[in-house]
Amino acid sequence: MKRADPKVLIAGAVLVLAVTGAAFGLSSYWIFLATSAVLNALIALSVGVVYGRAGMVALCPLAFAGIGAWTVGWLNVHSELPFLVMVLLGALAAVPVGVAIGLPALRVRGVNLAVATLAFGGALAVVVFDKGFPGAAERRQVGRPSFAASEPGYFLLAVAVLTAVGVALAVVSRRSAGARWTAVRDSERATAALGYSVTSTKLLAFAVSAFIAGLGGALLTGQLGVLSGIGFQPMASMAVFTAAVAFGSAYFEGALLAGIAATFIPEALRQLGLPQDIAPGLFALAALQALAGGSDGIAGRLRAAIGARRGPRQAPGSEDTDVPPAAGPIRPRSADPGTVPSEPALRVVGVNVQYGAVKAIQDLDLTIAQGTVHGLIGPNGAGKSTLIDVLSGFVSPVAGQVILGDVPLDGVPAHRRARHGLRRSFQQGRVNPELTIGQYLMLSGRGRADRRHVADLLDAFGCPPAVTKVASIDVGTRRLVEVAATLASRPSVVLLDEPAAGLSAQESARLGIGITAIPERFGCAVLLVEHDIELVATCCDEATALDFGQVIAHGTPAEVLADPAVARAYLGTGAETPSGGSSPVGGLDQAVIS
Structure with a gap:
């Protein structure tokens, strides 16, 4: 279970406030990029659930995001629902798809599961996204709510949603569901031996991950107004996944750093006149390093460093003590005739x-x-x-x-x-x-x-x-x-x-x-x-x-x-x-x- 260290939470809150404050000192274009970073962080959090916490490799986060975006586009054309209601419905629409994609995880894992989820993302892109999003051909814009009509206002809405999801995950991590995810990651047999269903635990992780990613995709419609299928291709999912692994998106601050990197590193490369395709390669190398080292990414290493600086703290009474003396030699109770019950327990x-x-x-x-x-x-x-x-x-x-x-x-x-x-x-x-x-x-x-x-x-x-x-x-x-x-x-x-x-x-x-x-x-x-x-x-x-x-x-x-x-x-x-x-x-x- 990913427990939240108070100092780390404070550092994460300061980081969010710093990003927010810096964004309001920027032009509309850079605020737009800051919003993209927040939404990318939201999708990175979804990777943190299914991979960082539950230990399953799913290479289709943007497929779930695309379902949320497609649903909002369809509702925008066929209904008069408020924007936030459409966003919630878009996130919910990704959940059954997430559960369906989680079904192969009940039988396969590792590379086989990664290939299966990547293939799903590719099939969804070809069958659904490449044919266009509802309203895209007519250039029908998805309207923002009045309180978030401006770029700064919409940025604040995205920050509020990201913060709410981060808090919700922190609460879940202290409950049985969060502990079950990490238990499945560590040992499926041990999880079953504790009395928990491995099937429901895995499917719940996929459902939550799909909801969060769908939420990010749904909010993306309000940021862009009109969407195309280019941003939801399998290679884009790979880039998001590797960034999430590299920065440790099982932790809130890791997801935030992944979102910032996934947005601003390609922009920095563009400003320097370099190919933006370099960014996914950098994320892949960093992810490989994290996987080879068995770490939880940059955020995990930062937390470990903070813990090391604080020094090992021994809980009161945890020091080694002598074994308490027994009242006498330990003797089997059967030495006293008639004390062993005859009723079978097993x-x-x-x-x-x-x-x-x-x-x-x-x-x-x-x-x-x-x-x-x-x-x-x-x-x-x-x-x-x-x-x-x-x-x-x-x-x-x-x-x-x-x-x-x-x-x-x-x-x-x-x-x-x-x-x-x-x-x-x-x-x-x-x-x-x-x-x-x-x-x-x-x-x-x-x-x-x-x-x-x-x-x-x-x-x-x-x-x-x-x-x-x-x-x-x-x-x-x-x-x-x-x-x-x-x-x-x-x-x-x-x-x-x-x-x-x-x-x-x-x-x-x-x-x-x-x-x-x-x-x-x-x-x-x-x-x-x-x-x-x-x-x-x-x-x-x-x-x-x-x-x-x-x-x-x-x-x-x-x-x-x-x-x-x-x-x-x-x-x-x-x-x-x-x-x-x-x-x-x-x-x-x-x-x-x-």
Whole structure:
């Protein structure tokens, strides 16, 4: 989520005021150019939504703008509506087209999506724009409103609209929709695992982008009076896109700089007697540099520089502290007979997963009881991660059934499984670094995580305060935050996929304390997939061992880790169970570690 730093907002406001003040000291021609810069900034903001925030490459911003302009032209000929009403309708007319263009983004991405959107822009230019805009042949002017009839007045109207859109996007960025866009950009799988529909998130980004671009095109009719299709060609869209990427139009100040550059650099080249085609080349080089560096353009680098000058600020209480002492050794609750409920929270019945001739999972049965922590172990390639993907809806089994409580999950997509109460973490941390810890947990909670619940989760796993920026914490702490986030929506079952990977001994101990307390503290069953045998032995009530997609042992952690089949799976065929000590768990653990 693109959070608005107060100092940056002030700088942006000063920049807008400076441009506005400078414009009123210029001739009508330069004020006209300043209006063009503002409208170009508006279209650059639309690129910032679909690319800068949602991470999708759409090379047709001026196609959406052209639809808004064409609609205003048609309404100007066939109706007597006020200008601002026509502008709003023009922007709205671009929305369904934006959604239609967003449909390919559900299946393709990257270069393929870029080609598809560029082709759409070219087709629209040939079929619609090149045939002329309504009223253009008769030279029928689109009249401006009386309060904006002059060039300075219309410039102020354009500035007001740009400012309103910028404020609206800043508000959206603090809401679920804005966070979902950046979540999709970072990881579609993680977004679905949070319970959000990737489909609706992408289509919403395209709809908002099309509306903003359509608004810019609609206002362009009032600036020019009569339009032609020349300004809405695919190459013009490419120039706007590269300028938006180069300057970082996901940020308001980046879009404003992109609009100024897209307008005044070609004008400067004209004044110098140089070809104006040089400008798109310059924007393309700058965009390539931004893409190669993985930055958010010039605006992103400026914000990073400002943050660096201010220095890293550690939130109160976020400094590293000792792990709070436990009341005693962490022992599985199953050590007390009769404390493990028999009601199943999650059942796996006869599941088979096959990739070609490879059988990843074979006739697997597994039951996770309510109020328990169930460990799932096995060597690499045993099928543990595949099973997690099956349970969470990312892989469809060729046979078998997954039942959450008493609800069969056959055919239920990943985001709906999350809404039903089945949440998961990932082996690779996927916490959005642009959020604070509290914002990330609130996003994960889907409206079910209040401040008290967030504070309880952070306390349970020894995480820094909610106001701490995710980008400022180390990788190990991010893993703890991600585990806490799986509980934010108060699920019935959480699937933790190797949460201790990359953690220090201190962090692993902290994680173990938190996982052990999950069933009693948060009323949630846990399936823990982990290579850390000691963590499984100390946290879990029950354990299951897999090898080659089949269950080879099931029981208490001590029983499973003492099973000769488990030792052979880890140590190789013919290996003997470690002997000579009273703790087979410790023997296998030491063998695996060594």
